[in-house]
Amino acid sequence: MAKSKTAFVCGECGAEFPRWQGQCSECKEWNTVSEIRLAPATSSSRNARFSGYAGLQENKVQTLNEIAMTEIPRIDSGFRELDRVLGGGLVPGSAILIGGNPGAGKSTLLLQVMCGLAGRMKTLYVTGEESLQQVAMRAQRLGLPRDRLRMLSETSVEQICHVAREEQPAVMVIDSIQVMHVADVQSAPGSVSQVREAAAQLTRFAKQQGVVILMVGHVTKDGTLAGPKVLEHCIDCSVLLDGAADSRFRTLRSHKNRFGAVNELGVFAMTEIGMKEVSNPSAIFLSRGEEQVTGSVVMVIWEGTRPLLVELQALVDYSQLANPRRVTVGLEHNRLALLLAVLHRHGGMQMADQDVFVNVVGGVRVEDTSADLALLLALVSSFRDRPLPKELVVFGEVGLSGEIRPVPSGQERLTEAAKHGFTRAIVPWANRPKHAPEGMEVIPVKKLEEALAAL
Structure with missing residues (x-):
């Protein structure tokens, strides 16, 4: 009877080791390496290996254009x-x-x-x-x-x-x-x-x-x-x-x-x-009240193959702590720290002594960088205590030098926003449409200063 072999595999990254160890040397996680039992090799596979693969079916090498392209229903x-x-x-x-x-x-x-x-x-x-x-x-x-x-x-x-x-x-x-x-x-x-x-x-x-x-x-x-x-x-x-x-x-x-x-x-x-x-998920995430509030703005993110309108809320308040808090729900925490530095350097607004709270309404997890400009405008709105227009929609990526960088599918984002009744949009200069949707005023900007002045 063939003797079964064992191996030690990390449950996080799948790396294999000859013996057990407390920390995985690949992903640096602790207590994730466990022992697994490997099935013994069969005699047929062992004999085929040492007999020049005798008896095995020989596959033909083909080029890509020789492969039959059949549509799978x-x-x-x-x-x-x-x-x-x-x-x-x-x-x-x-x-x-x-x-x-x-x-x-x-x-x-x-x-x-x-x-x-x-x-x-x-x-x-x-x-x-x-x-x-x-x-x-x-x-x-x-x-x-x-x-x-x-x-x-x-x-x-x-x-x-x-x-x-x-x-x-x-x-x-x-x-x-x-x-x-x-x-x-x-x-x-x-x-x-x-x-x-x-x-x-x-x-x-x-x-x-x-x-x-x-x-x-x-x-x-x-x-x-x-x-x-x-x-x-x-x-x-x-x-x-x-x-x-x-x-x-x-x-x-x-x-x-x-x-x-x-x-x-x-x-x-x-x-x-x-x-x-x-x-129509955008209608769910846009359940806003009739009253204009500070720190609230609607952004257009791109999820897979369709645009999605989501409300972003920001709250900036004076902090009583030595190290002010930075809390994000639905956004990356490091992205907030990066944008706060850009806002200070190129927008002239210092929030080092302020608590900053950011929330994406509806529990949506946003990984699209087109939310950068909307986040900065929401922070400015809360910091200055001035509400943004309810008919305004914003999208655009913000670079470290304060430039507003373009994002993919700008025309489709504007069309989706126009369907929901938005009449103003602040977009990157490279995403300005040749023909704006009917009834919508599109404001293209190149720098962060222009976006703040457009408000």
Whole structure:
């Protein structure tokens, strides 16, 4: 009997080491290295290696123009927001990982998708965390059709693949990958080795059988997907369902997608009958009051393939502390410190003795640099206690020398703002449109001083 081998793998970055060590030398994280058991090499692979690869099928080398380009039909999930995040729909033979905090709505969304697809094709829902009665009760509470969806309660990956070969489903859900286990791995379910091998076998099964596999993944306290980092490398698409605890809105964001664009954003609302699509998310994030307030401005950010209007709020107040506080919600903290220095140097406003609080309304996480100019104008509005016009929209990147740099898709941003009734816009000079939207006054600026003077 061949002796099994072991390796030590970091759960954060996937680096391998010959022995256990407290700190990973690659990512510098502590207590992330754990032991995994490697399957022994089979005799067939060992003999083929030393016999000049005898008996193996010889693959033909081809150039790119010789490869047949066949269009793969995508499967419509029934949710346009989900299809947008996935790049246009479900691709046969793909492995998709959906993560999110407890209670975010992962199982609810997938149950709605599967019940809708069950009327058009064969589907299989595998639950390992809940009983079949619990899933049926949820479907009844949501008012979903229950006569077509095939259910299976199992945690063994080998048994799941055996049942799937007999059922031949087009779409299959694994809820969740953390409770699945492989018989050859001698460790508890949820460990690094079990999650790694279970995901690898399910992904291999999806490629061989041409079935779409949707895997539910847990997240850590930092908001990242739990398990080894190689889990995100072996799957085709990784999406994260996120939402604040006190909000009924959920955002679905793509972090990796081999069949579409990355950083797409889909917005859902959690209701009594399940997850509902939000076709116009800008209207939700623009729920402003009738009264003009200081430190509030609307910016146009670009999420994936569409513009999104979001309200940004800033509060600047005199600090009683030796080190004033800098708090950001929805924006990068280091970006705020950088822009405060630019405002002091090129705007002539000193906020070293002021507490600065910045918030993006609606719980949206903004990573687009086009929010720089809007953030500076909101800070100036709060610092000078002068409200900005309600019909004003702002976007633009700010450089260290105070210049206003252009951002992509400027015309599309202005068109989206005009649809929502905005009549004035401060934009970078390079983004000035040839033909401004009807009824909108566009103010192009080159420097930060010009933007402040335009107010």
